[in-house]
Amino acid sequence: MVGETLGKLRARIESLARDDGDFCVLCGRTGVRPVPVTDARFEDRATAEQAAEAATTYRAVLRRWDPRAPCYDFIACEVPEGLGVGPGRRATATGRRNASLTGFCHDVAAAVFEALSAEGFADAESAIMDAYCESADAIDDPDDLCLHLLTTLAAEFDSQLTSAEQARVLRTAAGEFPGPNTGGTPLTQTFERLQTVTIIGDYAVESSPEWVVGQQSWTVTIDDYALPTAPDAMPTLPIVIDLLRRLPRARLALSDVRQLDGGSWRFEVSASENGPSTGLAWVQATG
Known part of the structure; x- marks a missing residue:
């Protein structure tokens, strides 16, 4: 760095x-x-x-x-x-939330771009930035532009790199990704942070009733996801990078994504010692 x-x-x-x-x-x-x-x-x-x-x-x-x-x-x-x-100098609570959202988006993007460069993926870094610059001209609102940056980053990152490459880059990025450490489990800390910066609204985390040696699983439901989503897919990169910062040695997998009535999303998260790393940037919905 x-x-x-x-x-x-x-x-x-x-x-x-x-x-x-x-x-x-x-x-x-x-x-x-x-x-x-x-x-x-x-x-x-x-x-x-x-x-x-x-x-x-x-x-x-x-x-x-x-x-x-x-x-x-x-x-x-x-x-x-x-x-x-x-614009740009609001001292209201809304202004502080916008500043937190913008700062979070900038931190995610900068950490991933630096990691792409450090891990030798300069071509992927250029392709992602080209895709963002090509589509960003139509967006004027600063918050929408930052969210568009994260969504474009997640989609292009997923298309440019294999799952193993994504895991390698995001592990490096998470090591340089700033953020607070608060009470609670790593998973609830991540979603509380996302809630604080208004990436999500409400959330619920349920531990899986099935126990597997060397693996933990949860069912997560989130409301009011700020990142633009496709009807059959959602970007997961901002969730994963913050969670990897808290679980640096875990193999993470996000799967079984479903959009519920009212626009909420439900998905499975697992952290294991030796399992596959999947769904780290963008996940297709299952129905």
């Missing part, structure tokens, strides 16, 4: 921020406060300038993986009166 990751840069900015700070970081040309400084405040100008430098690096790293990401000229300044209204 070369340079700092998006997650580490964002964590540095968050460590500098204070809820009651009098200074902020924004684009000097447009006044916009994009990710990763959407609603961050800082106690003094010097601290805000450090955050502006980190934000500039963040956006430069982001453009390596998403050439459509806009450029900003970050400056440190006192918080303008009435700040919090307008």
Whole structure:
């Protein structure tokens, strides 16, 4: 891996921020406060300038993986009166959710692209990015664009690499994928995180009644899945990369995907010591 990751840069900015700070970081040309400084405040100008430098690096790293990401000229300044209204700099709860969603999508994409490069799949990396750039022009909303990036990444990743190659790349990506560690099982931690960043709404996890040596299985139901899905398939990559971060030695398999009435999805997840790794990026529905 070369340079700092998006997650580490964002964590540095968050460590500098204070809820009651009098200074902020924004684009000097447009006044916009994009990710990763959407609603961050800082106690003094010097601290805000450090955050502006980190934000500039963040956006430069982001453009390596998403050439459509806009450029900003970050400056440190006192918080303008009435700040919090307008695209890209909302200080409302919705703005924070959008920032979390965007940051999560960026982290997934950057981790996978870096892993593709590190594992020697430069052609697949280029093919995925070409497919995204070709189809992204029609999308203007930043949240929709990030979700489209993840969906395109999952579909092309699945078509370009074998199951064994996917497992290898995602294991490498998961090692560099940032995220919190909270209480509960690895599976519930993953779905709580996806819920926090609004990738999913509600979820339910049921352990399989059948016990197999060296394998654990669960039935998972999720509502309000934010990623665009086909009528007969769903992208699973953001679920898998976060779960692999928590279960780095497990062989994961996602299968038996079904779309339920109301748009919910139900599928099986298994983690084993020596089983096959399948359904890591995109899974066809069974009916």
